[in-house]
Amino acid sequence: MASCSHQPSDSTPSIVTPTAPQDRRPLVISGPSGAGKGSLIQKLIDAHPNKFGFEVSHTTRQSRPGEKDGISYHFVSVEIYNAIKSNGGLVEGTMYNGDFYGTKIFEKQLIPILDIEMAGVRQVKTISGFEARYVFIKPRDLNVLEQRLRGRGTESERSIQARLDQAKRELEFAETTGVFDRVIINDDLERAYVKLERFVFGLE
Ligand SMILES: Nc1ncnc2c1ncn2[C@@H]1O[C@H](COP(=O)(O)OP(=O)(O)OP(=O)(O)O)[C@@H](O)[C@H]1O
Numbered sequence: 001m002a003s004c005s006h007q008p009s010d011s012t013p014s015i016v017t018p019t020a021p022q023d024r025r026p027l028v029i030s031g032p033s034g035a036g037k038g039s040l041i042q043k044l045i046d047a048h049p050n051k052f053g054f055e056v057s058h059t060t061r062q063s064r065p066g067e068k069d070g071i072s073y074h075f076v077s078v079e080i081y082n083a084i085k086s087n088g089g090l091v092e093g094t095m096y097n098g099d100f101y102g103t104k105i106f107e108k109q110l111i112p113i114l115d116i117e118m119a120g121v122r123q124v125k126t127i128s129g130f131e132a133r134y135v136f137i138k139p140r141d142l143n144v145l146e147q148r149l150r151g152r153g154t155e156s157e158r159s160i161q162a163r164l165d166q167a168k169r170e171l172e173f174a175e176t177t178g179v180f181d182r183v184i185i186n187d188d189l190e191r192a193y194v195k196l197e198r199f200v201f202g203l204e
Contacts, residue, residue, distance in 0.1 A: 008035060013045030020051050022200050023133065026112040027052070030121050031137035031174075034149040034184040037115050042199065043111070053110030058084065061099035064154055091127070094119035097162055118170050125179060135154060135196065136180040140187045143203045 029037050045052055059075045059083050069075050077082075080082030081100050086095055096117060104121070106112045114132075116124070124130055139145040145167055149160050174180055182199045186192040198204045 020055065021111065023200075023202055024111055026106070026114060026130075026132040027200060028114045028116060028121060028124060028132045028134045028139060030134065030170070030180070031186075032139065032145060032170045033163040034167075035139050035149070035193065036150065036189065037137045039189060040184075040186065040193055040196050041113055042117060044196065045191075050143075051111060053106070053173050054115075055106060057101050057103050057104050057115070058090075058204065059099055059101045061097075061101075063176070091122040091130070092116060092123040094123070096166075097159065113164040118173050121173075121179060124199055128148045133181075133200075134180045135199065136183045138171065138174065138183055138185050139167075140185060144187075153179045158188040161174070 005025075020038065029041055031037050041054060043202045044052060056072075056074055058076050058081055060076060060078050061073075063069065063072065063075050067073065067075075078100065081102065084090060084104065085102065089104055090102040091105055091114070093100060094117065095101075098121075101120075103114055104118065107110065114120070114124070119131060121134065125131060139148070142164060145159065146164060149163055151156055182195075184192050184199075195204075
C-alpha cells in the first residue's frame with residue numbers, strides 16, 4: 001500500500017529513451033510492505049512523466065501525518081467506499097489490517113500503475129478481459145524488510161509485526177503461484193530500478 005504522492009518530481013535519469021512502452025497493459029506492482037514498491041514507482045514516474053498514471057487508491061484508513069487526500073490516497077468513509085464498490089466502480093478491493101483499500105476503474109489515457117497487495121492481485125487476475133503485466137518487488141530477506149519498515153518511521157510496532165507476518169505469506173504466494181511476469185529483488189534501489197525500467201520498456 002503505497003502512501004507516497006507519485007506526482008512527478010525532480011528528474012530520475014532514464015537509461016532508456018523510447019517514446020513510450022509498446023506494451024500498454026496496466027502495470028501491477030506487488031510485494032510486501034516495505035519492499036520498495038512506492039520508491040520504485042516514484043522513480044519510474046519521475047523518469048517518464050506523462051507516460052504512466054498512478055492510480056491513487058481509495059482507503060478507509062486514517063491518514064497519517066503528512067499524507068494528503070487525493071494524493072497519497074483518497075481517504076473515504078466506509079459508507080462512501082461501499083457505495084463506490086456496490087456501483088461496480090472498483091477494479092479491486094481488499095481489507096488489510098482492518099481497513100479497506102481499493103482501486104477505481106481507470107479513466108486516463110496513460111499506462112496505469114497499480115500498487116496492490118496479494119489479495120488485490122488475486123482479484124484482478126480473475127477479472128475477465130483485464131490484461132496486465134505483473135511485477136513482484138521482493139526484499140533480500142525479512143530482516144531487511146523489518147529494518148526498512150522501522151526506518152520509514154510510519155508504522156506502529158503492531159503494524160510492523162502484522163506487515164512482517166503478511167510479508168511471509170506474500171513471498172510464498174510469489175514463489176509458488178507463478179502469477180508474476182517478473183520478480184525483482186530490491187537490494188540496491190538503483191539496480192532494482194534499472195531492472196524495472198528495462199522490463200517495462202520491453203528491453204529484457
Ligand atoms: N533498495 C533500498 N535500500 C534501502 N532502503 C530502501 C530501498 N528501497 C526502499 N527503501 C526504503 O524502505 C522504506 C520502504 O520503502 P517503500 O515505502 O517504497 O515500500 P513499499 O513497498 O511501497 O511499502 P508499503 O507497501 O508499506 O507502502 C522507505 O523508507 C524507502 O525509502
